[in-house]
Amino acid sequence: MTTQTSRPEPKRLFIKTYGCQMNVYDSERMRDVLRPLGYQPVDTADNADLVVLNTCHIREKATEKVYSELGQIKKLKEAAGGKMTIAVAGCVAQAEGAEIMRRQPAVDLVLGPQAYHKLPEMVARASRAVGERLETEFETLEKFDALPKAREADGPTAFLSVQEGCDKFCTFCVVPYTRGAELSRPVDDITLEARSLAAQGVREVTLLGQNVNAWHGAAPKLEGGEEWGLGKLARHLARIGGFDRIRYTTSHPRDMDDDLIAAHAEVPQLMPFLHLPVQSGSDRILKAMNRGHTAEHYLDIMRKMRDARPDMALASDFIVGFPGESDQDFEDTMSLVREVGYAIAYSFKYSARPGTPAADMFGHVPEEVKDERLQRLQALLRDQQASFNASKIGETIPVLVTGKGRNPGQLHGRSPWMQAVHFDAPESLMGQIVDVKVAGATLNSLAGEYVAAVEVA
Numbered sequence: 358m359t360t361q362t363s364r365p366e367p368k369r370l371f372i373k374t375y376g377c378q379m380n381v382y383d384s385e386r387m388r389d390v391l392r393p394l395g396y397q398p399v400d401t402a403d404n405a406d407l408v409v410l411n412t413c414h415i416r417e418k419a420t421e422k423v424y425s426e427l428g429q430i431k432k433l434k435e436a437a438g439g440k441m442t443i444a445v446a447g448c449v450a451q452a453e454g455a456e457i458m459r460r461q462p463a464v465d466l467v468l469g470p471q472a473y474h475k476l477p478e479m480v481a482r483a484s485r486a487v488g489e490r491l492e493t494e495f496e497t498l499e500k501f502d503a504l505p506k507a508r509e510a511d512g513p514t515a516f517l518s519v520q521e522g523c524d525k526f527c528t529f530c531v532v533p534y535t536r537g538a539e540l541s542r543p544v545d546d547i548t549l550e551a552r553s554l555a556a557q558g559v560r561e562v563t564l565l566g567q568n569v570n571a572w573h574g575a576a577p578k579l580e581g582g583e584e585w586g587l588g589k590l591a592r593h594l595a596r597i598g599g600f601d602r603i604r605y606t607t608s609h610p611r612d613m614d615d616d617l618i619a620a621h622a623e624v625p626q627l628m629p630f631l632h633l634p635v636q637s638g639s640d641r642i643l644k645a646m647n648r649g650h651t652a653e654h655y656l657d658i659m660r661k662m663r664d665a666r667p668d669m670a671l672a673s674d675f676i677v678g679f680p681g682e683s684d685q686d687f688e689d690t691m692s693l694v695r696e697v698g699y700a701i702a703y704s705f706k707y708s709a710r711p712g713t714p715a716a717d718m719f720g721h722v723p724e725e726v727k728d729e730r731l732q733r734l735q736a737l738l739r740d741q742q743a744s745f746n747a748s749k750i751g752e753t754i755p756v757l758v759t760g761k762g763r764n765p766g767q768l769h770g771r772s773p774w775m776q777a778v779h780f781d782a783p784e785s786l787m788g789q790i791v792d793v794k795v796a797g798a799t800l801n802s803l804a805g806e807y808v809a810a811v812e813v814a
């Protein structure tokens with residue numbers, strides 16, 4: 358007798374991701390949980406069976422983009438005779454809930470960042486038009502437990518979520534309301550997922566968290582069971598082998614401890630790149646933002662990092678025009694930028710988010726003042742980025758090859774300092790770490806000549 362296994366019919370899944378790396382990771386996990394149901398990723402929403410918008414709520418513009426995209430997708434759904442399921446996931450889903458289905462009735466499902474493991478069940482219910490269409494509970498550990506531990510890797514780099522949520526409550530930020538309280542994943546779970554990624558050829562892993570350096574957990578019993586912080590976790594992942602490069606993002610100055618700084622001096626796999634947002638250089642504004650640190654505390658961390666790893670590339674986020682920000686406060690931010698010297702930075706105009714304390718503060722800064730400050734800050738940051746990139750000209754640097762370049766025969770990859778690097782070399786080098794001699798630099802990338810493949814110990 359022969360047994361027949363019935364495979365589900367292939368279905369087309371289109372996921373559009375907005376916002377941070379956390380969302381990029383969550384989209385990958387949504388693909389993972391939907392794969393057993395026969396969903397295969399496609400590059401366009403046309404003719405897709407399931408469209409997921411994984412949204413970002415951080416600034417007003419990001420939220421409005423979602424509604425305009427939904428208008429376009431509704432047209433595709435109509436053209437397909439209604440045979441398309443539309444799901445809104447992520448932080449807009451968490452914050453706006455059922456309001457989304459009211460504003461755009463073509464939406465079938467709304468699910469917050471802690472409900473992705475329930476997606477297959479929700480999709481099945483939607484196709485039968487029964488049951489709950491809204492899931493916005495905060496049950497982070499339940500999500501982590503329910504998601505498959507093994508992942509299908511897609512190339513030589515991967516994200517690995519180790520920490521979720523935030524309870525720092527910076528007065529401008531929606532994250533504590535959309536992502537819930539800070540929670541660390543247990544070491545054993547992280548180890549399982551890390552091993553699965555390494556076994557599939559991932560060479561560079563980026564540990565993710567809203568405040569990734571707030572991660573803490575009990576060490577495995579064999580290693581003593583004591584409480585670990587992120588520095589110990591990085592050492593552990595370096596020890597179990599498999600990864601040539603380890604990164605982590607995004608960190609908070611309040612959670613930066615000496616052990617993590619020391620790990621940068623000791624662990625060669627830990628890449629010399631630190632994204633540590635400061636937001637402002639003025640202590641008055643930092644206090645109003647409830648950041649819990651001063652400019653001097655932040656500068657002290659940056660100095661220690663550079664002592665531990667002199668080639669450390671530093672990155673930050675800035676907000677200009679926070680309520681009450683005076684000309685002098687802004688000048689303090691400019692001074693801090695000059696003092697640190699950034700390799701890259703992201704800067705934004707303050708955007709009032711309903712429900713956050715800053716939205717109700719006095720002294721909102723006029724839009725034209727915000728514009729002018731942002732332009733000045735970005736001009737300075739661009740200069741620093743260009744000179745950081747130019748400083749690599751003439752050096753031979755290790756590059757992880759991540760894909761084909763735009764021109765025939767060209768490859769691209771990533772430097773230890775997160776720069777994009779282009780060079781001509783055979784395609785067979787894909788996924789390897791190779792030496793490239795840097796010949797030129799622009800604001801956003803380096804160009805160089807392939808020297809040789811690197812033997813990694």
Ligand code: SAM
Nearest residue numbers: 415529530567607634674675676705706707708
């Ligand atoms: N947890 C990280 C930290 O504390 O630095 C950052 C998380 S947040 C998702 C990313 C960035 O968005 C922030 O660093 C901040 O610069 C920016 N941001 C958050 N809320 C904002 C707002 N209301 N207006 C403008 N920018 C904002």
Ligand code: SF4
Nearest residue numbers: 523525526527530532
């Ligand atoms: Fe938002 Fe502040 Fe938490 Fe970062 S630390 S996610 S800016 S509340």
